[in-house]
Amino acid sequence: MNAAQSSGVFGLGPTGLVVLAVIVLAAAGFVLARARAMASAGGDARRLHSLPNYYGYNAAMMIAVPALGVLVIWLLAQPALVQNAVLDLIPQRAIAEGSSINLVMSDVRRLAEGLDVAVAAGALSADEAADIVATGTDIRAVLGNVGVALGSDVDPEILAAAQEYRSLSRLWSWVMVAVVLSLALAGMAIALRSARAGFRARNAVERGVLWLLILAASLAILTTVGIVLSMLFETVNFFSLHPWQDFFLGTTWAPNFRGNSELSILPLLWGTLYIAFIALVVAVPIGLFAAIYLSEYAGPRLRSVAKPLLEILAGIPTIVYGLFALLTVGPALVTLFGRGEEGLLGLTWMTGATSVLTAGLVMGIMLIPFVSSLSDDIINAVPQSLRDGSFGLGATHSETIRQVVLPAALPGIVGAVLLAASRAIGETMIVVLGAGAIAKISANPLEAMTTITTRIVSQLTGDTDFASPETLVAFALGLTLFVLTLGLNVLALYIVRTYREQYE
Amino acid sequence: MNDMRLSERAVDAQNIKIAARNVQVYYGDNHAIKDVSVDIEDKTVTAFIGPSGCGKSTFLRCINRMNDTIDICRVEGDILIDGEDIYDREVDPVQLRAKVGMVFQKPNPFPKSIYDNVAYGPRIHGLSRGKSDLDDIVERALRRAAIWDEVKDRLSAPGTGLSGGQQQRLCIARAVATEPEVLLMDEPCSALDPIATAQVEELIDELRQNYSVVIVTHSMQQAARVSQKTAFFHLGHLVEYGETGHIFTNPEDPRTESYITGRIG
Numbered sequence: 001m002n003a004a005q006s007s008g009v010f011g012l013g014p015t016g017l018v019v020l021a022v023i024v025l026a027a028a029g030f031v032l033a034r035a036r037a038m039a040s041a042g043g044d045a046r047r048l049h050s051l052p053n054y055y056g057y058n059a060a061m062m063i064a065v066p067a068l069g070v071l072v073i074w075l076l077a078q079p080a081l082v083q084n085a086v087l088d089l090i091p092q093r094a095i096a097e098g099s100s101i102n103l104v105m106s107d108v109r110r111l112a113e114g115l116d117v118a119v120a121a122g123a124l125s126a127d128e129a130a131d132i133v134a135t136g137t138d139i140r141a142v143l144g145n146v147g148v149a150l151g152s153d154v155d156p157e158i159l160a161a162a163q164e165y166r167s168l169s170r171l172w173s174w175v176m177v178a179v180v181l182s183l184a185l186a187g188m189a190i191a192l193r194s195a196r197a198g199f200r201a202r203n204a205v206e207r208g209v210l211w212l213l214i215l216a217a218s219l220a221i222l223t224t225v226g227i228v229l230s231m232l233f234e235t236v237n238f239f240s241l242h243p244w245q246d247f248f249l250g251t252t253w254a255p256n257f258r259g260n261s262e263l264s265i266l267p268l269l270w271g272t273l274y275i276a277f278i279a280l281v282v283a284v285p286i287g288l289f290a291a292i293y294l295s296e297y298a299g300p301r302l303r304s305v306a307k308p309l310l311e312i313l314a315g316i317p318t319i320v321y322g323l324f325a326l327l328t329v330g331p332a333l334v335t336l337f338g339r340g341e342e343g344l345l346g347l348t349w350m351t352g353a354t355s356v357l358t359a360g361l362v363m364g365i366m367l368i369p370f371v372s373s374l375s376d377d378i379i380n381a382v383p384q385s386l387r388d389g390s391f392g393l394g395a396t397h398s399e400t401i402r403q404v405v406l407p408a409a410l411p412g413i414v415g416a417v418l419l420a421a422s423r424a425i426g427e428t429m430i431v432v433l434g435a436g437a438i439a440k441i442s443a444n445p446l447e448a449m450t451t452i453t454t455r456i457v458s459q460l461t462g463d464t465d466f467a468s469p470e471t472l473v474a475f476a477l478g479l480t481l482f483v484l485t486l487g488l489n490v491l492a493l494y495i496v497r498t499y500r501e502q503y504e
Numbered sequence: 505m506n507d508m509r510l511s512e513r514a515v516d517a518q519n520i521k522i523a524a525r526n527v528q529v530y531y532g533d534n535h536a537i538k539d540v541s542v543d544i545e546d547k548t549v550t551a552f553i554g555p556s557g558c559g560k561s562t563f564l565r566c567i568n569r570m571n572d573t574i575d576i577c578r579v580e581g582d583i584l585i586d587g588e589d590i591y592d593r594e595v596d597p598v599q600l601r602a603k604v605g606m607v608f609q610k611p612n613p614f615p616k617s618i619y620d621n622v623a624y625g626p627r628i629h630g631l632s633r634g635k636s637d638l639d640d641i642v643e644r645a646l647r648r649a650a651i652w653d654e655v656k657d658r659l660s661a662p663g664t665g666l667s668g669g670q671q672q673r674l675c676i677a678r679a680v681a682t683e684p685e686v687l688l689m690d691e692p693c694s695a696l697d698p699i700a701t702a703q704v705e706e707l708i709d710e711l712r713q714n715y716s717v718v719i720v721t722h723s724m725q726q727a728a729r730v731s732q733k734t735a736f737f738h739l740g741h742l743v744e745y746g747e748t749g750h751i752f753t754n755p756e757d758p759r760t761e762s763y764i765t766g767r768i769g
């Protein structure tokens with residue numbers, strides 16, 4: 001909305017300008033504070049408490065941080081405040097017609113922004129936009145010309161509200177500019193006054209850095225909490241529309257957008273776990289053996305080639321593996337096990353190229369480099385002195401690996417396997433392309449099944465109505481998946497921490 | 505070859521356990537051991553002393569062929585144990601290492617129980633005829649390493665949970681459990697406090713009853729306390745070898761003298 005209020009220079013709105021100004025002030029503060037500190041020490045940097053640049057950093061920090069912080073908070077709070085002020089202008093009559101206050105407000109915002117765009121595009125002058133009257137001009141046509149489509153003709157009340165919205169926004173934006181700039185100037189004054197030889201600028205900057213790091217860490221944690229909370233919120237909505245008994249204990253997954261769906265997680269959970277299980281059966285032995293070979297037997301030349309190669313393999317996007325499942329592994333399994341007519345084994349067991357086995361095998365292949373790379377690091381971390389001790393007692397290389405190296409590495413390897421499991425459970429693209437879309441509980445790995453992740457995708461794509469249980473179930477599924485993988489990760493960490501041998 | 509062996513037999517028929525002849529060791533291009541010949545006696549503690557990097561560990565590791573595990577290491581010359589060339593093609597280094605035990609500088613118990621640590625060698629080599637036999641072997645080894653009384657109540661506790669000195673004695677017990685004939689020790693006390701060092705030294709003196717012990721040490725006092733024979737290495741050469749008392753009181757080579765008096769080190 002701020003870029004749209006293009007009353008500024010260089011096409012920048014008040015926000016852009018004020019950011020630019022703060023940056024310029026911070027740069028000036030840096031130079032001035034540094035110079036002042038040097039001058040107070042008589043030009044001899046050794047008489048300063050800190051290196052000269054620290055005085056500059058301190059000033060830049062004092063100028064920019066409070067000003068920009070207030071700016072961010074202001075930008076987040078202003079729309080809500082302005083909206084509240086405008087609310088009174090909208091008569092009850094405009095709302096009553098089968099809509100809600102929120103929809104009307106979004107019309108107001110749209111219109112206000114449309115007018116701003118029109119001014120920016122030169123279709124209206126700023127004065128015209130401010131004086132425009134609903135009956136006199138065809139606003140819809142004018143705005144349509146600059147690419148802002150309005151749903152219906154414009155009500156005079158709505159137009160009045162939109163005008164009020166514009167002028168309030170403009171007013172508060174300029175107040176914001178004033179506040180932010182004065183904060184920056186105040187910071188500059190304080191920083192410059194304290195830029196004297198005895199001032200512990202280094203410690204002040206250190207504290208600033210500390211707060212920056214704390215801010216980053218808490219942002220990371222807060223976003224996670226936010227994601228979980230939003231999922232939790234939608235999940236609660238879902239359970240108010242759909243019985244939890246059916247979700248957790250039912251046996252059928254049959255979403256029906258006309259209502260009356262059966263939405264049970266069990267068939268999906270079964271498919272997820274079955275595919276993940278097959279993937280681990282493939283990936284864990286192969287990955288582990290590869291890691292043992294690479295870390296214990298392979299020469300340094302082979303290692304230097306094979307290790308990066310494996311890591312590249314781990315970086316291939318999973319959609320590529322999905323294509324591999326769809327185009328290669330699925331048809332190969334069909335040729336082997338037969339569909340309709342007999343396959344190479346003289347059987348007709350498959351019903352299609354998509355099956356639990358297809359997805360499981362390909363997911364296993366995807367996980368091999370993951371498992372082997374992690375295990376390789378873990379095996380390498382086992383101290384050489386343990387191997388020497390075992391060799392010194394007359395053990396062979398493989399006895400040493402089996403009886404000393406692997407037991408010592410076991411907690412780490414179990415952790416790696418659990419991490420691989422949580423990746424397998426969360427994997428989406430391979431199962432979309434390889435496993436099929438039929439939700440059922442069956443022990444036959446040659447049948448198509450489906451997983452939690454693919455159902456989340458299919459429930460949320462296409463025409464969705466965010467008030468129906470068929471859509472909201474996606475959040476319940478997502479939350480379950482989150483809890484499942486979180487549990488696995490916590491367990492992995494717990495095992496690694498508890499059973500890790502403390503070397504040194 | 506054969507003549508030499510005969511002549512040795514004539515001189516010291518039972519006493520020579522290990523005979524090294526013109527041993528050269530290379531790490532890539534680095535010539536680490538230069539033409540070393542030495543006779544090590546049975547039921548004797550032999551100390552290797554010398555400044556850091558002079559090749560003591562390298563030579564020690566030749567005696568049980570631990571150098572085979574280092575890719576770039578090459579050994580030339582002959583080392584005979586009881587008259588048999590251990591670098592002969594017929595000799596399996598793995599079998600050899602059961603006969604020539606080794607204790608390392610840093611205690612390195614396996615992340616297993618105390619019992620399993622000691623039982624490791626006997627199990628690998630099939631030395632026991634059953635559970636109770638294995639129990640006996642473990643107890644005997646732990647007693648011989650003078651640690652039985654401290655651990656007999658917690659044999660199933662992890663070996664890594666012991667103190668440094670206890671860990672080192674556990675490693676010695678682990679080495680003697682396979683009934684070796686020679687025990688090689690590479691600075692076994694350098695990671696230990698004085699009390700633990702005294703315990704290990706006492707133990708070494710007892711082990712002499714049954715084994716030929718070769719110990720690398722940095723401490724001249726330790727060499728003087730525990731050994732009967734001393735070999736002084738310098739820059740890959742064996743400079744002087746003889747009775748410990750003789751070497752410490754009356755060294756023949758000026759390099760030995762300056763090392764012992766602390767002028768090179």
Ligand SMILES: Nc1ncnc2c1ncn2[C@@H]1O[C@H](COP(=O)(O)OP(=O)(O)O)[C@@H](O)[C@H]1O
Binds near residue numbers: 534563
């Ligand atoms: N694993 C190895 N790889 C390459 N060079 C080594 C290795 N071990 C020892 N050396 C070299 O061999 C020489 C003798 O080392 P070492 O036998 O460990 O000496 P000491 O035990 O007497 O201190 C040194 O020059 C050392 O750098």
Ligand SMILES: [Mg+2]
Binds near residue numbers: 560561562690
């Ligand atoms: Mg050494």
